[in-house]
Amino acid sequence: MTDQELIWRIAGGSGDGIDSTSRNFAKALMRSGLDVFTHRHYPSRIRGGHTYVEVRAASEEVRSRGDGYNVLLALGDSFARNPQEDAYYGKEELKPLTENFDDLREGGVIIYDEGLIDEEQAEEVGLHEKAEENGWYVYPVNLRAIAKEHGREVMRNNAGIGVMSTLLDFDTSYYEEIIGEVFNEEIAEANRTVIRDGAGTAEEFDEHPDLQMPTAEEHDEEQALVSGSDAIAYGSLDAGCRFISGYPMTPWTDVFTIMSQNLPKFGGISEQVEDEIAAASLALGASHAGVKAMSGSSGGGFALMSEPLGLAEMTETPVVLVEAMRAGPSTGMPTKPEQADLEHVLYTSQGDSTRVVLAPGNHEECYEQIRTAFEIAYDYQIPTVLIYDQKLQGELRNINVSFFDREPDGDPGSVLTEDEIEEAAHHNSGKFQRFNYDRDKEVSPRTVPGQKGGRYLATGNEHNESGHISEDPTNRVLQMDSRLGKFEYIREELDEKGNQTHYGPDEAQYGIMTWGSHQDTVFEAVDRLNEAGHSVKALGVSDMMPYPAEEVTAFLESVEECLVVEMNATGQFRGLTQKELGRFGPKLSSLLKYNGNPFEPAEIVEGFETSINGEELGDTTMKYVPAAGD
Amino acid sequence: MSAFTAIGEDREIDQNEFTPGIEPQATWCPGCGDFSVLKALKQAMPEVGRTPDEVLLCTGIGCSGKLNSYFESYGFHTIHGRSLPVARAAKLANPGVEVIAAGGDGDGYGIGGNHFMHTARENHDMTYIVFNNEIFGLTKGQTSPTSPKGHKSKTQPSGSAKDPIRPLSLALASGASYVARTAAVNPNQAADILAEAIEHDGFAHVDFLTQCPTWNKDARQYVPYVDVQQSDDFEFDVTDRQEAGEMMYEVESKLYEGEVLTGRFYKNDRPSYGEEKRATGEMPEEPLAERYFDEDAQWERAADELIEKHT
Numbered sequence: 001m002t003d004q005e006l007i008w009r010i011a012g013g014s015g016d017g018i019d020s021t022s023r024n025f026a027k028a029l030m031r032s033g034l035d036v037f038t039h040r041h042y043p044s045r046i047r048g049g050h051t052y053v054e055v056r057a058a059s060e061e062v063r064s065r066g067d068g069y070n071v072l073l074a075l076g077d078s079f080a081r082n083p084q085e086d087a088y089y090g091k092e093e094l095k096p097l098t099e100n101f102d103d104l105r106e107g108g109v110i111i112y113d114e115g116l117i118d119e120e121q122a123e124e125v126g127l128h129e130k131a132e133e134n135g136w137y138v139y140p141v142n143l144r145a146i147a148k149e150h151g152r153e154v155m156r157n158n159a160g161i162g163v164m165s166t167l168l169d170f171d172t173s174y175y176e177e178i179i180g181e182v183f184n185e186e187i188a189e190a191n192r193t194v195i196r197d198g199a200g201t202a203e204e205f206d207e208h209p210d211l212q213m214p215t216a217e218e219h220d221e222e223q224a225l226v227s228g229s230d231a232i233a234y235g236s237l238d239a240g241c242r243f244i245s246g247y248p249m250t251p252w253t254d255v256f257t258i259m260s261q262n263l264p265k266f267g268g269i270s271e272q273v274e275d276e277i278a279a280a281s282l283a284l285g286a287s288h289a290g291v292k293a294m295s296g297s298s299g300g301g302f303a304l305m306s307e308p309l310g311l312a313e314m315t316e317t318p319v320v321l322v323e324a325m326r327a328g329p330s331t332g333m334p335t336k337p338e339q340a341d342l343e344h345v346l347y348t349s350q351g352d353s354t355r356v357v358l359a360p361g362n363h364e365e366c367y368e369q370i371r372t373a374f375e376i377a378y379d380y381q382i383p384t385v386l387i388y389d390q391k392l393q394g395e396l397r398n399i400n401v402s403f404f405d406r407e408p409d410g411d412p413g414s415v416l417t418e419d420e421i422e423e424a425a426h427h428n429s430g431k432f433q434r435f436n437y438d439r440d441k442e443v444s445p446r447t448v449p450g451q452k453g454g455r456y457l458a459t460g461n462e463h464n465e466s467g468h469i470s471e472d473p474t475n476r477v478l479q480m481d482s483r484l485g486k487f488e489y490i491r492e493e494l495d496e497k498g499n500q501t502h503y504g505p506d507e508a509q510y511g512i513m514t515w516g517s518h519q520d521t522v523f524e525a526v527d528r529l530n531e532a533g534h535s536v537k538a539l540g541v542s543d544m545m546p547y548p549a550e551e552v553t554a555f556l557e558s559v560e561e562c563l564v565v566e567m568n569a570t571g572q573f574r575g576l577t578q579k580e581l582g583r584f585g586p587k588l589s590s591l592l593k594y595n596g597n598p599f600e601p602a603e604i605v606e607g608f609e610t611s612i613n614g615e616e617l618g619d620t621t622m623k624y625v626p627a628a629g630d
Numbered sequence: 631m632s633a634f635t636a637i638g639e640d641r642e643i644d645q646n647e648f649t650p651g652i653e654p655q656a657t658w659c660p661g662c663g664d665f666s667v668l669k670a671l672k673q674a675m676p677e678v679g680r681t682p683d684e685v686l687l688c689t690g691i692g693c694s695g696k697l698n699s700y701f702e703s704y705g706f707h708t709i710h711g712r713s714l715p716v717a718r719a720a721k722l723a724n725p726g727v728e729v730i731a732a733g734g735d736g737d738g739y740g741i742g743g744n745h746f747m748h749t750a751r752e753n754h755d756m757t758y759i760v761f762n763n764e765i766f767g768l769t770k771g772q773t774s775p776t777s778p779k780g781h782k783s784k785t786q787p788s789g790s791a792k793d794p795i796r797p798l799s800l801a802l803a804s805g806a807s808y809v810a811r812t813a814a815v816n817p818n819q820a821a822d823i824l825a826e827a828i829e830h831d832g833f834a835h836v837d838f839l840t841q842c843p844t845w846n847k848d849a850r851q852y853v854p855y856v857d858v859q860q861s862d863d864f865e866f867d868v869t870d871r872q873e874a875g876e877m878m879y880e881v882e883s884k885l886y887e888g889e890v891l892t893g894r895f896y897k898n899d900r901p902s903y904g905e906e907k908r909a910t911g912e913m914p915e916e917p918l919a920e921r922y923f924d925e926d927a928q929w930e931r932a933a934d935e936l937i938e939k940h941t
């Protein structure tokens with residue numbers, strides 16, 4: 001977007017240390033005063049396969065991945081499959097170079113490891129020709145040789161950092177500081193030597209790129225580099241959650257891992273169990289016994305939770321589940337983002353079952369909304385699901401440290417104490433009336449096992465006020481209406497939270513709506529569109545259930561047309577909006593993408609412009625679906 | 631002070647306290663073996679010194695799952711096959727609560743088989759009663775995982791081609807630390823075994839033979855039965871895994887030859903899961919549930935403990 005931004009890609013195979021190098025690099029840039037945002041692209045493989053991490057950095061706020069990138073550090077895939085097989089797999093060891101040609105901007109920089117990709121191979125894939133065409137600056141350096149000379153081969157990433165420091169005039173002091181924090185002194189020193197040698201080697205190059213490292217004054221306040229998963233886990237802990245049960249599945253595993261590593265320190269319990277049916281059921285059992293509990297999974301695992309989810313609703317057992325979307329259907333593309341589980345999460349489980357569903361749009365919202373999820377679940381005794389995706393899960397971004405300065409919440413919600421139980425309604429046989437007809441905000445306070453005088457029956461069957469199974473028609477309707485009636489009050493509560501995010505001018509001709517992880521990318525596109533003379537505002541919606549009908553109505557009424565941007569093939573959020581607010585159908589069109597790569601801001605700009613001009617999208621991986629009746 | 635004063639309360643207990651005023655009479659078919667489970671369980675409670683407010687009974691779905699309706703205590707009548715994961719988490723959340731899980735043979739050995747294996751493996755301190763009537767009762771008589779080979783039902787019209795599951799052996803192999811079998815026709819032995827199972831500090835599995843006169847007419851009434859501890863014909867050490875395994879194999883085979891062998895088959899005092907987990911430092915010493923009711927509880931904050939490493 002501007003010359004002052006760096007979008008750096010480090011590319012190699014899974015297992016090449018790309019994640020840790022990019023994390024350290026992003027943190028160093030953050031400490032230097034820049035804003036940073038990362039984007040990961042990796043295959044479902046432990047070793048090898050084309051992987052990259054992008055770090056976008058600028059002196060002004062950065063809140064999304066950018067358009068393409070401008071510096072490539074290509075390490076070569078050291079775990080590539082047998083070159084004899086290249087007819088089938090392509091030349092894997094070259095992929096860190098070749099797969100990244102398309103997105104490199106004009107005037108961009110390529111540093112590649114000559115130790116893995118030799119001159120001849122580079123020529124074969126047309127590197128020089130392409131460089132000529134695009135004005136790229138290309139720097140072959142034997143990074144492995146440098147690394148091996150002073151330490152071990154894995155340190156070649158840092159040789160690359162050294163080369164960059166010379167070419168882009170990048171001050172490595174923050175980076176070296178971090179190296180000192182993560183390694184013992186001996187290894188840290190070896191790494192520093194590798195960096196210096198890389199920097200020295202690059203002195204040989206006469207020609208330097210135009211691009212230089214952006215610089216900034218220090219941030220006004222201390223920053224933390226966090227992922228969406230960090231924010232969800234920390235929000236859960238601060239919400240008083242002390243029990244998690246789960247079964248690993250990408251990308252949900254991340255939240256499960258962070259919780260498992262920290263719960264013991266927080267006096268809580270984490271359980272890795274036999275399957276996701278058990279995982280959800282354990283969370284219910286812990287909650288039933290009075291503990292704030294959560295579970296979660298990704299698409300396939302969440303499908304297994306369908307029946308316990310319904311049980312939670314029927315028994316009015318509070319529980320928080322998180323659903324981390326990845327590209328489906330079935331096993332799909334396990335490490336690629338998609339937003340195609342919305343309908344799955346909204347509607348799974350039998351009967352007129354229901355639940356609260358929230359979809360945070362960025363890291364801060366992940367923290368805020370998981371806390372809201374716990375509040376709603378425990379106050380209203382209803383399952384609450386936080387839905388997010390592989391993109392938000394792994395993106396690192398800097399946030400003010402002070403953002404996390406919050407009070408924890410150990411309140412177990414609408415539960416009685418033993419003193420209150422004594423006063424509460426009981427059946428004349430002594431059983432506590434757990435499911436009263438007469439309720440405040442349709443909530444009937446619960447008791448938990450071990451409390452004197454609180455015994456009752458929780459059952460997935462329809463039940464009467466004491467929890468005993470009942471098929472009495474009058475009771476049935478009263479109980480159903482109580483369970484469903486909560487939504488009116490929850491909607492009011494959510495309105496007070498203000499989970500929807502409005503962006504752009506108050507008055508605008510056009511609207512763009514989105515949900516979940518693309519929110520801030522859409523907002524960046526909206527800035528550009530308005531700068532280019534369009535009149536556009538945006539709405540990022542988080543409340544999926546109960547749907548914020550009034551707020552969306554006001555937004556849609558205020559614009560002539562609205563483009564709904566989401567990362568799936570069938571326009572699920574647009575469908576939800578049409579289900580809730582049918583009369584706006586003719587105003588809504590969709591911009592969709594489902595190839596496994598998230599939108600770039602420029603793509604949304606392009607999609608918007610072609611849509612208002614009534615043109616066809618050109619050569620693109622997006623899909624435009626016009627309004628019904630167009 | 632504990633927020634759960636029912637736990638550990640020391641007082642006279644009458645088994646009639648466990649009869650709910652709301653549904654004092656069970657609706658099982660006349661002659662159903664399930665009545666005996668209910669009776670034996672009520673009888674065991676004063677013996678183990680537990681009151682209705684400190685017991686959590688979790689059941690699955692089936693005729694057997696109705697136990698919750700006829701037994702007065704805290705109850706969680708879950709979904710088909712899932713009583714164990716609900717029950718064991720409640721135990722972790724508040725170890726002072728006496729947790730009992732119960733369900734049918736279809737529920738526990740079929741649809742919930744994975745949970746059975748893993749709950750036994752983990753050796754949670756709880757009791758699991760399986761109403762083994764060798765049939766799907768509630769859904770009207772289909773072949774179950776314990777139905778004998780050749781058993782005919784509406785869904786296996788030519789007779790089951792499958793060998794039945796071996797529930798005792800399965801429990802042993804999975805890691806249960808107490809394994810017994812009793813029968814509805816022997817209420818006193820049943821009450822004793824249930825009391826022992828409840829008092830056992832680990833996962834106690836009781837395979838309870840419950841005749842279903844409605845759908846399993848050709849099944850035995852589980853008489854005559856033999857208590858292997860009472861009989862001179864059986865000599866084995868219940869604490870010896872290998873001997874126990876051999877005994878179970880014989881007992882399981884004999885059932886299908888018409889000989890009903892009951893009793894305790896295995897007992898081992900390996901530490902329960904709660905103890906093991908506390909030993910790793912991954913479970914608090916104080917019952918987790920207490921914290922939520924303690925107004926002075928200190929809640930750790932992410933800001934204090936975790937943010938620094940991100941800066």
Ligand SMILES: Cc1ncc(C[n+]2csc(CCOP(=O)(O)OP(=O)(O)O)c2C)c(N)n1
Pocket residue numbers: 691692693694695710733734735736737738761763765766767768769774
């Ligand atoms: C997921 C699911 N599948 C099927 C059923 C229907 N169903 C209810 S009880 C039952 C089997 C009951 O057999 P068993 O567990 O042996 O219990 P019993 O009735 O014999 O005590 C079945 C299949 C159900 N409730 N839920």
Ligand code: SF4
Pocket residue numbers: 657658659661662663664693694763767768841842843844845
């Ligand atoms: S159907 Fe069988 S198991 Fe069910 S209540 Fe009747 S006799 Fe008992």
Ligand SMILES: [Mg+2]
Pocket residue numbers: 692734735736761762763764765766767774
């Ligand atoms: Mg049965």
